[in-house]
Amino acid sequence: MQVCAIGCGNVGFNTLKAFQIRGHSVFGVDISKAARGNVADSFGAHAVIDRLAELSGMDIVFICVPTDPDEVTGHADLSIMEEVVRGLSSLESRPAWRRHPPVIVQRSTCPPGSAARFSAEFEHTPYAVNPSFLSKATQWEDSDRPPRIAYAGPSEATEVLDEVYKEFTGAPRYVSTSYEAVELLKYIENSIDAVLISLWNEYLQLSDALGMQRRFFVELAREITSRDRFATTLRVPGGSFGKWCLPKDLSALLGMCADLGVAGHVLRGAQLTNQQMKDHGENLAATSELLALSGGRTVPTDTAATALLGGCQGVPGADGC
Incomplete structure (x- = not known):
């Protein structure tokens, strides 16, 4: 063709x-x-x-x-x-x-x-x-x-x-x-990623505030994914998702919600948390000390646990389009 x-x-x-x-x-x-x-x-x-x-x-x-x-x-x-x-x-x-x-x-x-x-x-x-x-x-x-x-x-x-x-x-x-179904599918998938990244950034901030050692956060993350219903909910924390389409599509989705009278509190919260990560600098907690990307999904690995002890430089969180 x-x-x-x-x-x-x-x-x-x-x-x-x-x-x-x-x-x-x-x-x-x-x-x-x-x-x-x-x-x-x-x-x-x-x-x-x-x-x-x-x-x-x-x-x-x-x-x-x-x-x-x-x-x-x-x-x-x-x-x-x-x-x-x-x-x-x-x-x-x-x-x-x-x-x-x-x-x-x-x-x-x-x-x-x-x-x-x-x-x-x-x-x-x-x-x-x-x-x-x-x-x-x-x-x-x-x-x-x-x-x-x-x-x-x-x-x-x-x-x-x-x-x-x-x-x-x-x-x-x-x-x-349905045109609308496929158009909305893209926004829903990206907004789910945005919410999960911000959610895990909040969990990471909480664990740091508790004084918990990073290796225990890795253990915790690994344990979360061992349960079937949470197997795909883990995302890389430690940095904002301001790399490509996630902030763009989240902003557009919130604009649609406002136009249609939908509150969008969860989506707005993800955006606010992400802005907080940006305001305080990228990779407040070195991402590579926590999790590694594998097979297109964020999962804890032994390599990540090793990096935790070695103090490697962080890598940005996943950002889809």
């Missing part, structure tokens, strides 16, 4: 790379000279597309542009998404586009309701939602072997995504006809 990404930063570039190694022809659009150069160096000069008008003939167009929080409101800033959608919808009148409209895929993280609004801009072009689930430290691995694949849209869109994703095996797969 002919696969294009509009926006070739971390998400867009790794998306193209994952499809390219599976035999698809990939192309990229970006206003950044550096990003265009990266696409050319990796996939060939022919893979760089300068104008949206050149997208006729594509099978799938992934929109991978920033949706960072507005500095004033904290809500997701969808201005770039809106500009791209307007540009793409203006191409529908072109004969080549009408003969073979691509599936437009919203890969950027957008608040629930966004896809319904954006899809209404198109009359003949199928629109889908397919968020990425990447951690900053493992963005290529998470693109090549996704921890989750989720998408939603009309059947003419999801059937194309079924085909293009058929070689991505082993990942949990959620296919829905």
